[in-house]
Amino acid sequence: MSIFELMKFSTEELIEGIRSGNKRLIAKAITLVESKKSEHRQQAEELLKQIMPFTGNSIRVGVTGVPGAGKSTFIENFGRMAIANGKKVAVLAIDPSSAINKGSILGDKTRMEELAKEENAFIRPSPSSGFLGGVANTTFETMMICEAAGYDFILIETVGVGQSEVLVADITDVFLFLKIIGGGDELQGIKRGIMEMVDVIFINKVEKENLQKAKNTRLELKRALDFIPPKEKDWKIPILLGSALHNEGLSDVFEKINEFISLKKKTTRFEEVRTQQAEKRFEYWVQEYILSMMKKSNAVEEAYIQHKKNASAMVSNPSTEAKLFVEKFLSKG
Secondary structure, X not given: OOHHHHHOOOXXXXXXXXXXXXXXXXXXXXXXXXXXXXXHHHHHHHHHHHHHHHOOOOEEEEEEOOOOOOHHHHHHHHHHHHHHOOOOEEEEEEEOEOOOOOOEOOOHHHHOHHHHOOOOEEEEEEEOOOOHHHXXXXXXXXXHHHXXXXXXXXXXXXXXXXXXXXXXXXXXXXXXXXXXXXOOXXXXXXXXXXXXXXXXXXXXOXXXXXXXXXXXXXXXXXXXXXXXXXXXXXXXOOXXXXXXXXXXXXXXXXXXXXXXXXXXXXXXXHHHHHHHHHHHHHHHHHHHHHHHHHOOOHHHHHHHHHHHHHHHOOOOOHHHHHHHHHHHHHOOO
């Protein structure tokens, strides 16, 4: 989308479009927020400021799992089921961008054709643009726009690699882990860190012929969870069996998600976690803006390039070079 196409919409028009559920204007507002162009930043900040009173009312669900776990199928059929239960559903599918040309596959929208046809569904494939862990750096802000548009469930699909799970867990209320039955050690490849973050586990692709294996996997997962301190008091992580493809077990997931949110809201935990998440976003953007403003100075830019070159050439430790660079300009006065 060109600068001209974005700038022809006023902030008021975009907000009105968001509030009325106009998918075309919701998409344009998200594109505005995703833009790194200085021409768009001021308008994007004003838009986010004005929609804040309308945010915070959704259930934010992170969905993770290794490639092949059936995340897209699960999200499509779970989303359709939620819509059938009177909910509006937004899907933020983060696509891994190419590290070479920053291109993105953006295939999730085509993989969720049936969900995309639903009036009460909105699907937004967002390129990660090389951001750490395959999570777009504006996913949180995109989520705010979807909340202001009245979506009850916001499903964020991770690419299932690296640090993406941590980053998605940091911006959602419920973290759902999709597991499939494999050969050998069922727990192989499951990082302890992921198990410490999950709130609900769904063993997917369960058929009659592998039902016993699925039950064995569930038993092994339960044993593994016994060695991990509980993330939330009074919540025992449910391990559910089913098939997203055949719409089996999805209503159980829906029920457990609502049960988990209700439990958190009975205490102060729900708001506490939301507050912590907002603080992390603040810290992230402080770092982004400081670096951006520092690099506007020619002297700072030259120093930045030199220290970066020293780090890449391993003249000294990269962390040491970063510290020297920051101290050079922020320790003055």
